[in-house]
Amino acid sequence: MRNIKMTIEYDGTRYQGWQRLGNTDKTIQGKIENIIKQLTGETIEIIGSGRTDAGTHARNQVANFKTEYTGSLAEMLSFFHKYLPQDIVVKHLEEVPDRFHARYNAKGKTYSYYLWNDPIPSAFKRHYSYHYPETLNLDAMQQAAELLCGTHDFAGFSALKKSKKSTVRTIEAITITREGHELHFTFKGNGFLHKMVRILVGTLVEIGSGQMKIKQIETIFEQKIRSEAGETMPAQGLFLDYVEYE
Structure with a gap:
């Protein structure tokens, strides 16, 4: 075999x-x-x-x-x-080797999310980014991203139903860069909960648009209530980039 x-x-x-x-x-x-x-x-x-x-x-x-x-x-x-x-x-x-298991042996993952940030949508990017026409404060989003890094209980940033499984994860790095009209978010961590990356992006976008304050991130960590975090961003902007193994 x-x-x-x-x-x-x-x-x-x-x-x-x-x-x-x-x-x-x-x-x-x-x-x-x-x-x-x-x-x-x-x-x-x-x-x-x-x-x-x-x-x-x-x-x-x-x-x-x-x-x-x-x-x-x-x-x-x-x-x-x-x-x-x-x-x-x-x-x-x-x-x-026979013992290799793609899921159990995975030690980390990197995801990208793409936002088309311009009043005019893109015909070519529509399947690979989400169109967000409003102006965003990139500095505020980057400050918030720093607070999201580290080891935390991300239950409030997940669509995971009630489960006995741990919702503690470690995010090593979040980067946000702008290339023309496109914002590129990258998330590197030891694992991600159901829809966690899309909810994190939604939270950062609400902070960038002024709908949410940076300090609310700590409240979400403490209360672990999904509705307190940002919206779940649409799936077409999300890419699984890499899976890391020892």
């Missing part, structure tokens, strides 16, 4: 997210598993580093699967390139 690690790039616009769903074939996991079955004849479940929501994109999603297939990795990669939809690309395959 071989354990194959995959690095995958995808445009999530047409899909209902990463996770295979029983009522639709429009998922990233489902599409890839169907191609693996065509190649190997095996019904296989691929394990992703994490789920991405409907409309979210990935530059370097990581997954693994186990197979009895004896062909070369080059043959396998060629098959993926030939039969997967053009908006899903397997970039790299690697045979890894």
